[in-house]
Amino acid sequence: MISKNFSPLKKSLSSAYSLQLSELRNSIKRERVDGFLVTDINNVRYLTSFSGSSGILLFTKDEAFLITDFRYKEQAKIEVTGWDIIAGKGDTTKTIKSISKKTSINKLGFESSVTYDFFRKLSKTGISLKALSGLIEKQREIKKALEINLIREAVRRAESAFLEVKPYLKQGIREKSIAMRLEERLKKKGCRRIPFDVIVASGQNSAMPHARPTEKKLNKGDFVIIDWGGEAGGYFSDITRTMLIKGNNINKKKEIYKIILKANKKAISQVLPGIKLRDIDLYAREVIQKEGYGEFFGHATGHGVGLQVHESPRIAWNNNKKIKEDMVFTVEPGIYIPGLGGVRIEDMVAVKPDGPDIMTTLPKELDII
Amino acid sequence: MISKNFSPLKKSLSSAYSLQLSELRNSIKRERVDGFLVTDINNVRYLTSFSGSSGILLFTKDEAFLITDFRYKEQAKIEVTGWDIIAGKGDTTKTIKSISKKTSINKLGFESSVTYDFFRKLSKTGISLKALSGLIEKQREIKKALEINLIREAVRRAESAFLEVKPYLKQGIREKSIAMRLEERLKKKGCRRIPFDVIVASGQNSAMPHARPTEKKLNKGDFVIIDWGGEAGGYFSDITRTMLIKGNNINKKKEIYKIILKANKKAISQVLPGIKLRDIDLYAREVIQKEGYGEFFGHATGHGVGLQVHESPRIAWNNNKKIKEDMVFTVEPGIYIPGLGGVRIEDMVAVKPDGPDIMTTLPKELDII
Numbered sequence: 001m002i003s004k005n006f007s008p009l010k011k012s013l014s015s016a017y018s019l020q021l022s023e024l025r026n027s028i029k030r031e032r033v034d035g036f037l038v039t040d041i042n043n044v045r046y047l048t049s050f051s052g053s054s055g056i057l058l059f060t061k062d063e064a065f066l067i068t069d070f071r072y073k074e075q076a077k078i079e080v081t082g083w084d085i086i087a088g089k090g091d092t093t094k095t096i097k098s099i100s101k102k103t104s105i106n107k108l109g110f111e112s113s114v115t116y117d118f119f120r121k122l123s124k125t126g127i128s129l130k131a132l133s134g135l136i137e138k139q140r141e142i143k144k145a146l147e148i149n150l151i152r153e154a155v156r157r158a159e160s161a162f163l164e165v166k167p168y169l170k171q172g173i174r175e176k177s178i179a180m181r182l183e184e185r186l187k188k189k190g191c192r193r194i195p196f197d198v199i200v201a202s203g204q205n206s207a208m209p210h211a212r213p214t215e216k217k218l219n220k221g222d223f224v225i226i227d228w229g230g231e232a233g234g235y236f237s238d239i240t241r242t243m244l245i246k247g248n249n250i251n252k253k254k255e256i257y258k259i260i261l262k263a264n265k266k267a268i269s270q271v272l273p274g275i276k277l278r279d280i281d282l283y284a285r286e287v288i289q290k291e292g293y294g295e296f297f298g299h300a301t302g303h304g305v306g307l308q309v310h311e312s313p314r315i316a317w318n319n320n321k322k323i324k325e326d327m328v329f330t331v332e333p334g335i336y337i338p339g340l341g342g343v344r345i346e347d348m349v350a351v352k353p354d355g356p357d358i359m360t361t362l363p364k365e366l367d368i369i
Numbered sequence: 370m371i372s373k374n375f376s377p378l379k380k381s382l383s384s385a386y387s388l389q390l391s392e393l394r395n396s397i398k399r400e401r402v403d404g405f406l407v408t409d410i411n412n413v414r415y416l417t418s419f420s421g422s423s424g425i426l427l428f429t430k431d432e433a434f435l436i437t438d439f440r441y442k443e444q445a446k447i448e449v450t451g452w453d454i455i456a457g458k459g460d461t462t463k464t465i466k467s468i469s470k471k472t473s474i475n476k477l478g479f480e481s482s483v484t485y486d487f488f489r490k491l492s493k494t495g496i497s498l499k500a501l502s503g504l505i506e507k508q509r510e511i512k513k514a515l516e517i518n519l520i521r522e523a524v525r526r527a528e529s530a531f532l533e534v535k536p537y538l539k540q541g542i543r544e545k546s547i548a549m550r551l552e553e554r555l556k557k558k559g560c561r562r563i564p565f566d567v568i569v570a571s572g573q574n575s576a577m578p579h580a581r582p583t584e585k586k587l588n589k590g591d592f593v594i595i596d597w598g599g600e601a602g603g604y605f606s607d608i609t610r611t612m613l614i615k616g617n618n619i620n621k622k623k624e625i626y627k628i629i630l631k632a633n634k635k636a637i638s639q640v641l642p643g644i645k646l647r648d649i650d651l652y653a654r655e656v657i658q659k660e661g662y663g664e665f666f667g668h669a670t671g672h673g674v675g676l677q678v679h680e681s682p683r684i685a686w687n688n689n690k691k692i693k694e695d696m697v698f699t700v701e702p703g704i705y706i707p708g709l710g711g712v713r714i715e716d717m718v719a720v721k722p723d724g725p726d727i728m729t730t731l732p733k734e735l736d737i738i
Contacts, residue, residue: 070667071578071579071667071668075579110485112484112485113484113485113486114484114485115481115482115483115484115485116479116481116482116483116484116485116487116488116500117481117482117502118485119485119488120481120500131485131489176556180553180557183552184549184553187545187549188549192581193566197562209440210440210444212561298439298440
């Protein structure tokens with residue numbers, strides 16, 4: 001392979017990314033810098049729709065440049081409008097210096113997620129610098145209508161792929177084989193990438209929140225956790241369903257499933273602008289704790305989803321920030337009991353003025369196969 | 370998905386990673402630091418065999434710590450020996466500060482690839498810092514015997530998967546369908562991850578070095594470039610083959626293929642410790658230039674392969690460093706002619722005292738289907 005993959009987006013999709021720049025120009029005015037250097041590749045994509053793997057943005061209140069290398073010149077021309085494309089061959093910091101001079105930048109903001117290496121090179125240009133943290137990530141928390149549409153399409157593709165694989169789930173089938181089928185279907189549904197390798201974890205494996213598919217066959221009495229996601233126009237989805245294979249100890253297992261389903265529904269029902277993000281985590285956690293399973297729920301309740309499958313905000317007990325309209329995030333409580341197995345139910349919600357718009361449409365009552 | 374995937378390695382594989390630490394201790398002595406902080410996750414894996422997605426190393430001449438979070442505690446215990454595992458819940462820089470105090474570190478080396486954010490937090494601890502660039506990456510250029518074995522196994526899996534898909538290649542089959550089959554086979558062969566999405570580029574698409582598989586069907590007269598890789602024990606392989614579908618203009622196409630095959634063989638034949646890396650690029654480039662196609666070969670001739678599918682060294686016209694024994698890299702000249710199509714032949718070589726050990730074993734004479 002000679003370099004990262006090329007996936008030009010249609011212009012029709014790229015309007016999802018427009019307007020963000022003008023918002024950002026307001027926020028950098030508050031930071032008292034004359035220009036802003038965007039180095040995080042997801043943020044570059046967010047602002048320009050450029051999907052290449054090598055690109056940096058530099059903008060001032062009047063001008064906007066995309067600096068990429070010659071390999072991506074053609075792709076940038078197809079994907080990007082409203083930005084001057086500079087396909088440099090040489091040292092990026094030299095290009096930045098020359099643009100800064102031309103556009104009279106005295107103080108340049110830069111993303112603190114950049115490497116120390118790059119920061120050091122940038123320092124040597126003599127431009128006065130100011131580190132800015134999470135400005136664009138915060139903006140990305142609030143989705144535009146077109147972004148929500150793309151995420152909804154990513155959910156639809158994920159669900160449609162799952163429904164085609166579901167009849168195949170039964171005792172004797174290997175975890176890996178299910179995962180491979182699901183990945184194949186996701187691609188057939190139009191997903192150009194999948195956000196992460198599909199997780200299929202059964203029986204003992206389902207008790208590990210980080211399990212990967214193995215050669216293990218689905219056995220009688222197994223919980224089967226399936227955690228997967230789709231993609232559309234660069235945006236991701238993320239879903240988990242847990243099934244049960246007929247077998248022993250069924251009442252205990254039904255009970256655990258019921259608790260997680262209740263925790264999932266309770267937490268989702270409380271989603272509303274103005275509520276603290278940690279409260280959503282606590283609503284789910286309380287249900288589980290009350291039933292005596294608190295120690296078996298070791299992870300946070302959810303996370304934002306968009307151009308990255310894990311992005312801000314985190315739905316966690318220590319996140320004091322408030323829910324805002326048009327956030328999109330997962331709600332995914334789980335219980336993992338060594339020796340018995342695990343259950344997780346993960347849905348995606350978009351926040352609307354009057355409550356949650358539940359994007360996941362797959363049924364979530366216990367499915368005993 | 371609640372977090373990155375979990376893939377514990379068997380202890381038997383992890384010995385590939387041992388001994389690197391003692392070498393590194395020598396090189397940091399030269400840098401006059403008392404300790405070294407390793408933040409790049411591939412370097413962490415290289416030194417410890419830890420395959421989780423969250424881990425930092427801190428070592429001195431006598432002690433060695435792996436700092437991870439509670440999610441990875443169990444995994445670290447299984448995978449890592451010889452390092453004290455610290456599964457912190459709190460702020461990583463506080464843990465670093467307390468270890469530095471305990472182990473009497475005055476000056477701490479850190480990897481310059483770390484984020485500026487992390488560097489800033491680290492600065493606030495008051496520890497004297499020194500940025501070190503590419504120390505471990507340079508060490509990773511030279512593969513141990515066990516690493517070469519794993520890469521060879523990754524090549525074997527990639528070749529074996531390809532040979533099972535090859536009979537399926539014919540006029541009328543879609544690029545995407547070929548790519549999906551190959552990915553499925555790679556997983557069946559035991560690859561836990563694949564290094565990059567399989568590239569299948571036919572006809573006009575083959576003229577773009579960055580093409581992705583499309584719904585296009587293989588047509589008469591198409592060049593079909595297939596670029597894919599396998600994995601074994603965390604190590605990758607990377608191969609390209611180009612086939613031709615019977616059709617018009619066949620003599621011209623045969624001629625181009627012949628030039629690339631000659632460039633590939635010529636460059637490989639010159640691989641020897643002590644030769645400059647850029648000379649390998651030039652040997653390939655000269656063959657192509659002499660035939661008048663120089664302008665259609667726009668990328669470098671190759672790249673190192675190991676824990677990352679693209680790693681140091683680059684086999685490029687501007688790399689003045691010398692080839693060393695036990696480097697492993699690709700040799701992949703190509704010609705891409707808009708309107709006609711492209712050809713690339715990519716092999717992997719391990720450098721031995723008397724020349725190249727060609728790891729790729731698939732035939733590379735032109736296959737006309």
